[in-house]
Amino acid sequence: MLIVHYSRQKQPxxxxxxxxxxxxxxxxxxxxxxxxxxxxAAIKASGLxxxxxxxxxxxxxxxxxxxxxxxxxxxxxxFAAEHDDKPATPMGIVVGxxxxxxxxxxxxxxxxxxxEGAREKPFDGSGDVFTTLVESIVDLAAxxxxxxxxxxxxxSSRVFTTHRLGTVVLRRCMLExxxxxxxxxxxxxxxxxxxxxxxxVRAKEPAWADGDEQGRLRVVDHDLRTLDEFDDQxxxxxxxxxxxxxxxxxxxxxxxxxxxxxVSVATVPPILLAGIWGMNxxxxxxxxxxxxxxxxxxxxxxxxxxxxxxxRWRGWLxxx
Numbered sequence: 001m002l003i004v005h006y007s008r009q010k011q012p013x014x015x016x017x018x019x020x021x022x023x024x025x026x027x028x029x030x031x032x033x034x035x036x037x038x039x040x041a042a043i044k045a046s047g048l049x050x051x052x053x054x055x056x057x058x059x060x061x062x063x064x065x066x067x068x069x070x071x072x073x074x075x076x077x078x079f080a081a082e083h084d085d086k087p088a089t090p091m092g093i094v095v096g097x098x099x100x101x102x103x104x105x106x107x108x109x110x111x112x113x114x115x116e117g118a119r120e121k122p123f124d125g126s127g128d129v130f131t132t133l134v135e136s137i138v139d140l141a142a143x144x145x146x147x148x149x150x151x152x153x154x155x156s157s158r159v160f161t162t163h164r165l166g167t168v169v170l171r172r173c174m175l176e177x178x179x180x181x182x183x184x185x186x187x188x189x190x191x192x193x194x195x196x197x198x199x200x201v202r203a204k205e206p207a208w209a210d211g212d213e214q215g216r217l218r219v220v221d222h223d224l225r226t227l228d229e230f231d232d233q234x235x236x237x238x239x240x241x242x243x244x245x246x247x248x249x250x251x252x253x254x255x256x257x258x259x260x261x262x263v264s265v266a267t268v269p270p271i272l273l274a275g276i277w278g279m280n281x282x283x284x285x286x287x288x289x290x291x292x293x294x295x296x297x298x299x300x301x302x303x304x305x306x307x308x309x310x311x312r313w314r315g316w317l318x319x320x
Contacts, residue, residue: 002038003030004045005115007123016041028129029101030111046099049073053105056090071096072206076193079104080141080186088186093130093197097208100126102133110137127208130201131216137194138223141187145230148180152237155180159244167249174245181238188231195224262311269303
């Protein structure tokens with residue numbers, strides 16, 4: 001799909017159809033998993049290079065960002081998709097003095113917000129489109145991190161409670177920690193690429209980024225650094241909750257092992273007495289006792305009670 005946005009909204013944004021003529025005042029060419037025809041139409045109308053998907057997967061900084069004679073080629077190898085359960089896809093931005101081209105392979109709420117903002121404040125240049133798009137991506141990432149922080153507060157109240165949690169409940173808490181960590185990792189990786197893009201553009205100071213755009217990018221760069229610190233806090237909190245859940249599970253397992261140990265020790269004396277009195281020897285004085293059987297049962301019971309009382313007196317049976 002190719003969505004064409006026009007400068008100052010002289011014409012509304014529209015999806016390009018094969019054979020349609022693109023106006024001279026076209027400003028933003030938004031390609032979503034484009035076909036060859038859509039790619040050629042964007043190249044012809046914008047005069048900019050449209051990168052292939054394989055060109056956007058470079059890992060080194062030199063392969064991500066290139067400065068042409070009158071344009072900048074920027075790429076984000078790992079761009080978070082619209083939904084957290086969908087895989088991340090690469091995203092490319094090519095900015096020139098007269099036009100901007102974006103290439104993506106999934107829907108994104110950040111792009112939708114950028115397009116909606118243009119209805120209230122029309123774009124007046126490629127630098128304005130680029131800066132507004134970056135601001136939308138950062139704002140959406142901040143909202144996602146706030147959602148993760150809210151879920152962490154709820155999860156913390158579930159883990160740290162006065163009631164004993166079973167292993168099943170704690171396992172669900174650990175799965176929730178894993179889900180939140182996955183969301184945070186996706187957001188962190190995407191923001192890292194955006195931060196590199198912002199730093200690269202600020203260092204190059206292209207002609208399309210005038211004083212206003214540079215000031216807005218400076219604010220975005222500050223926001224990214226703040227979000228990086230916030231990310232460290234969330235990561236530490238996630239690790240803390242994971243360790244706490246594992247600690248509670250280990251505590252429950254230790255309690256079970258303690259109970260089993262007490263039971264095994266308490267049953268040793270009666271087993272020993274039953275084994276002795278169960279021997280088939282002819283000369284056993286206890287066999288002639290009138291009350292030998294009830295006395296043997298009483299001795300077995302007392303041999304169970306005494307170790308339990310001993311453990312209780314030592315405090316080994318306490319839960320805390």
